[in-house]
Amino acid sequence: MAEEPDGGRDRNHDWEGLAPAVRPADGADRGREWDDLTPAVRRVDDAAGTAGPRVTRDDEWRDLTPAVERVEPDDGDEWDWDEDAIAAAGGSADPASGGEPELLADEEHQADDPDEDAALDPRENSVVDAEENPAPPDDGIGLDAPESDVEEPLAVHVEEMVKRLAIVIAIAALVSVAVFPLTEGLITTIWNYVLPGGEAVDPRVYQPLELVITQVKVASLAGLVIALPVFVYESYAFMRPGLYKHERRYYLAAVPTSLVLAVLGVLFAYLLVLPYTMDYFQGYTEGTADVAFALGSTFNLILMVMGYLAVVFQIPLFMMLAIMLGVTTRQWLEDRRLLFWAAFAGISFTFGAIDPTGVVPIIVALTMIALFEGTLALLRWTGN
Template identity: 55%
Template sequence: MAEGNSERDSRPVSDGGVSPESDTFSGAPDDEEMPLTEHIREMIQRLLVVLFVMGAVSAVMFIIPNPSRPFADQAVEFLWYSFLDVGGNDPSACVNSPQEAVACPRVYHPLGLILTRLKVASLAGFIVALPVFVYETYLFMRPGLYPKERRYYLASVPTSLVLALVGVAFAYFLVLPIIFSYFLYYSQDVATIAFGLQETFDMILLMMGLFAAVFQIPLFIMLAIMMGLVTRRWLEQRRLLFWASFGGVAFLFSPDPTGMAPVLVAVTMIGLFESTLLLLRWTGR
């Protein structure tokens, strides 16, 4: 057996690590020394692939009609009337009696509608690009991975897409309805409510995209532990640092000045982190 493979197999097995007896490593035959410039060039190329896929999917959503209007237009209308009650969620209410339908979309910028369509299309591209990003990182790291690690990484590609869709559904069915209900309760007694199309969709799309990324947390924890980079015990000992990081990310990317949205994001991130550790403890890994 190759010397490098013996070193990998002889590493101590700690809580959450990979037991060498459970599988046989056949080595990393493609591993070789490369100049730093080659690594950077390859990394940029793979990032461009991810951006190309994201741009292509976004372009399809923004341009291709289905059957007479682009997907993005239909998505804008669907999302708006999903969260805001406009004459019993009847889109024609905004055309027939806009004064009575308080939650009708209002555009305060000449390019507001076009930019909103573009952002909706970009969200679809972002979700599709997430598993592509995971796969491209796998191709980038593949020469240095052992066969078992390669299997773990490849299995994470479809898992990434599933988790992204679960994150979007979580935001759509639970988080966003709570946020909009809170907004209405928070403002209705002191101000006349008017919803700007672009501003409202900035929050809707950011929340959906953020939760698509947040729900990747269990995947990355599992990958890191299965590949022997960390252990469950190591993560548990530093959980307060992770909690603080989650809170910082939640408040940094949230557009909600009332504080409701970042709290929900932070609680979700901590919940995913702790539930993953609990699952690992329960399974004995």
């Protein structure tokens, strides 16, 4: 490449932005300006006595990184090598030897094994080509929004939410219809296990449609249990465009977990809570009146407790999701545990009209507190 003439050109202007890493020096100040250069390479102007550096075109400097400013290529004889330093490193600085001069890395980045140099992280090299080593993609933990997150009008989100809730309701209805033929057997099984005396206590029917309505309620409970994990999945599908990959994994894992917890809640009510509650109710009136258990009102209490505990048993899942998604922390929940206890008690006694004695609300409130504290204890034990 031919050099441009010097006339009318301010050479110093072209070299003002050069980093001190590599800079052709004036022959008179060569010793002073090159003191801090590494022994890898030192370049001087081909004419040691000329005043100022070589002139290069501006467009050749446009894309240079600030780490090393490159100058116009020259012949090999225009490079001045620190022969002692290069020879000590095992290299050759003589261009006449027939090979290209070898650029050596400084001690911080020079590996003992030459093969290891190629495996170094590009960010550790002296010169990094941004095009050959692009920045790694966002891992979804930073502040940038997910790639699939697109802003849409509020009406679009509301419409999608309504559609997904309709899916949940439709699945619950289908399950209820499918279970309805089995409800008579379920009613008999639940009645005999929960009530004191079992088969000796006959249910009383005081309305013509009381049995049918009770069957519908039992079938609806089955639909509720199945609809809980469907609701979790549909909420995930609704929020999926705004979730990172690790958040999506959490939600997908929550779908089967929600079903398991709902079944555990129903079994807890069926095996423990309801038998003791019914025994207490019968003992409360013993000696005063003979208890005649009406089918409709009795199953209202049974199904209410079962459905309530199926939802209550989702507390550990909601706590885990909130912590994993960064909404809250274990320490924050522990610091406000008394507020949560009060909230659980208030929610439980909201249904006190169904049980004026307060037994069921107290049992439900204690269950909620136990699940809350048990989840915190599990998180402390696992170190999360």
